[in-house]
Amino acid sequence: MGDSGWLRAVVLPSRTTKHKPAAAGELQKGLTKLTAACNSPCRGWRDRVFAAAGFFFVAVFVGFVLLLIVADAFYIDRKAVLAVVRSGFIRHALWMSIWTSFVTTCLAVVFAVPIGYSLSRYRFPGRVLVDAVVDLPVVFPPLVAGLTLLVFFSQTTLGKWIQDDLGIEFVFQRKGIVLCQFLVSASFAIRSARTAFDEVDRRCENVALTLGCTRWGAFRTVSLPLALNGVIAGGILTWARAFGLFGPLLIFVGSFRGRTEVLSTTVFLEQSVGNLEVALAVAMLMILVAVIALTTIRLVGVRSEVRL
Amino acid sequence: MIRAEQLSFRIGDFQLRSLSLEAARGAYFVLLGPPGSGKTIFLECLCGLRRISSGRVFIDGRDVTGLEPRARGIGYVPQDYALFPHLSVERNIAFGLRARRHSSDEIRGRVTQTAEMLGISRLLKRNVAGLSGGEKQRTALARALIMEPKVLLLDEPVCALDESTRQSVCALLHRVQRKLGLTVIHVSHNLEEAFSVADRAAILNEGELQQVGSLDELLRRPKNEFVAGFMRCENIFSNNAPVETSGSPEGETRMMIRPEDVVVLPLCEGGGKNANEFRVRLVRWRDYGGYVRAELHGPVNLVAHLTHSAFARLDAKPSCELIAVLPPERIHVFGAPVGRSG
Numbered sequence: 001m002g003d004s005g006w007l008r009a010v011v012l013p014s015r016t017t018k019h020k021p022a023a024a025g026e027l028q029k030g031l032t033k034l035t036a037a038c039n040s041p042c043r044g045w046r047d048r049v050f051a052a053a054g055f056f057f058v059a060v061f062v063g064f065v066l067l068l069i070v071a072d073a074f075y076i077d078r079k080a081v082l083a084v085v086r087s088g089f090i091r092h093a094l095w096m097s098i099w100t101s102f103v104t105t106c107l108a109v110v111f112a113v114p115i116g117y118s119l120s121r122y123r124f125p126g127r128v129l130v131d132a133v134v135d136l137p138v139v140f141p142p143l144v145a146g147l148t149l150l151v152f153f154s155q156t157t158l159g160k161w162i163q164d165d166l167g168i169e170f171v172f173q174r175k176g177i178v179l180c181q182f183l184v185s186a187s188f189a190i191r192s193a194r195t196a197f198d199e200v201d202r203r204c205e206n207v208a209l210t211l212g213c214t215r216w217g218a219f220r221t222v223s224l225p226l227a228l229n230g231v232i233a234g235g236i237l238t239w240a241r242a243f244g245l246f247g248p249l250l251i252f253v254g255s256f257r258g259r260t261e262v263l264s265t266t267v268f269l270e271q272s273v274g275n276l277e278v279a280l281a282v283a284m285l286m287i288l289v290a291v292i293a294l295t296t297i298r299l300v301g302v303r304s305e306v307r308l
Numbered sequence: 309m310i311r312a313e314q315l316s317f318r319i320g321d322f323q324l325r326s327l328s329l330e331a332a333r334g335a336y337f338v339l340l341g342p343p344g345s346g347k348t349i350f351l352e353c354l355c356g357l358r359r360i361s362s363g364r365v366f367i368d369g370r371d372v373t374g375l376e377p378r379a380r381g382i383g384y385v386p387q388d389y390a391l392f393p394h395l396s397v398e399r400n401i402a403f404g405l406r407a408r409r410h411s412s413d414e415i416r417g418r419v420t421q422t423a424e425m426l427g428i429s430r431l432l433k434r435n436v437a438g439l440s441g442g443e444k445q446r447t448a449l450a451r452a453l454i455m456e457p458k459v460l461l462l463d464e465p466v467c468a469l470d471e472s473t474r475q476s477v478c479a480l481l482h483r484v485q486r487k488l489g490l491t492v493i494h495v496s497h498n499l500e501e502a503f504s505v506a507d508r509a510a511i512l513n514e515g516e517l518q519q520v521g522s523l524d525e526l527l528r529r530p531k532n533e534f535v536a537g538f539m540r541c542e543n544i545f546s547n548n549a550p551v552e553t554s555g556s557p558e559g560e561t562r563m564m565i566r567p568e569d570v571v572v573l574p575l576c577e578g579g580g581k582n583a584n585e586f587r588v589r590l591v592r593w594r595d596y597g598g599y600v601r602a603e604l605h606g607p608v609n610l611v612a613h614l615t616h617s618a619f620a621r622l623d624a625k626p627s628c629e630l631i632a633v634l635p636p637e638r639i640h641v642f643g644a645p646v647g648r649s650g
Contacts, residue, residue: 201390203388203390204390206355206386206390207386207390208392208407209356209378210357210383211403211451211452211455212404212455214376221403222392225394226393
């Protein structure tokens, strides 16, 4: 059509210098080599060994934990289960365990978010020291944590003032359970929150600031939602630690039936008087509560990984 | 219009030193510089995200130095876009309007309008995680533009994109800037990018502004050797003879000529007819698609960028002798002559 006019005026290069097409045989050979490299049976075999090595360790660990639980379950008889179900003291201890660990977790998260954010975002003198102190309760031997609290509230002026003058009693009191759990487990929440805030891109916050947010607005609408999974993961760890806490509680608040007894101390009390079946039945109850709690959290959509 | 006056900022060993710069209203200004030269920090200072140690920032004549970032009327698109990964494309774009508590109807209308302008209407319900680089770029741009900023600051807006997407996004940026009459400061280390959008440009190095001007000025009349090098001029050399055109006294004079301005002729076409003509030996050459880069050794070592036809005319062979001509009008002499270095 229209191309006949101007095309004729263009002098095209002569066809004497041809681009040599690749020989069909060579091309075929190359393709075979490539296919062989991609589908190499050796590669698949190595991959399977690699995956199997990983799964071996998964299986050993999970199997070991399940084996222990099953062994406990077989040790318990019907009588022990009925004793646990019918005991008012154990029901009270269950309730105490649940609410104290829940309050402790809430309290820890309330502290963890600002502390984690501050440690992640701000540089200040002594930051490294503060960072170390935040982690310190994690490495406290459990009994030392209880002893430290006991000494503070019963031997120091400030502790005595809080207890006697302010009237906020902790030693051998229910409030002491929460304080003890908080001291020992809050570090998990703080560490996890700090890691989560570290992973939030600061430029996202900066953009939010230019788009009309105040510092608080940028934190509330950008940083916190992005760090939420990490904060919740820290909360889960805190709850787990608080729920199973035993040693410091025994020293700081004792184990008074119907008052400061929690499930972990019930296990101790029962086994110390020779009721091993009942102690194990209570332990199974603790495992059941933990499984229900963790599964519920997973089911409501928190699929975060715990990073420490 | 945005103007920085004697802006200084220090962080660790790095500092911006009394930086003064002005981008006129409706101008597309490109700030060039190698990585680590302080371009991003400078933008963050303009935004108010960093507290400057001295200096002033003016936007449309108003001193905004003491204002918070949200009160400056600046749109900011950081490197890698910093989209909010927990929000959809629509929510990302609407973020600023929501933060300023605009009505839902207004938000919906403006989001639709902005998305249409940038061609991302079909992406509004998508999650940002699944977007391509170009789509992310447009979303970040929409998020900034919906606030109708007086000045738009773009930090390496296309560096993460592939070549073809980069070109189309640059064209889009230029079109949008012209349509809205925006003042834009676009930070980049890429010359092609600058040429595709810039009205004016500046070069920054180690926190110091090296030169401000049109791209042609930066290219043909660089203020110093760093600018010349950054603008990819490889022919920087000294001459001990007095330079006739500038009439400068004796002394070592540093000068340059752009590789594309070097004329290379076959030996038979020499003979002293041209000024600044001398024999050179062709050391090596490489075809870069659009041009041939030839390295020539002679009284001064030169690099010439030749068209394919010009190179073919040379009938070049390795180590063959050729004639290089440096047209006097194309030679640029740097500043005042420096003393003899021996």
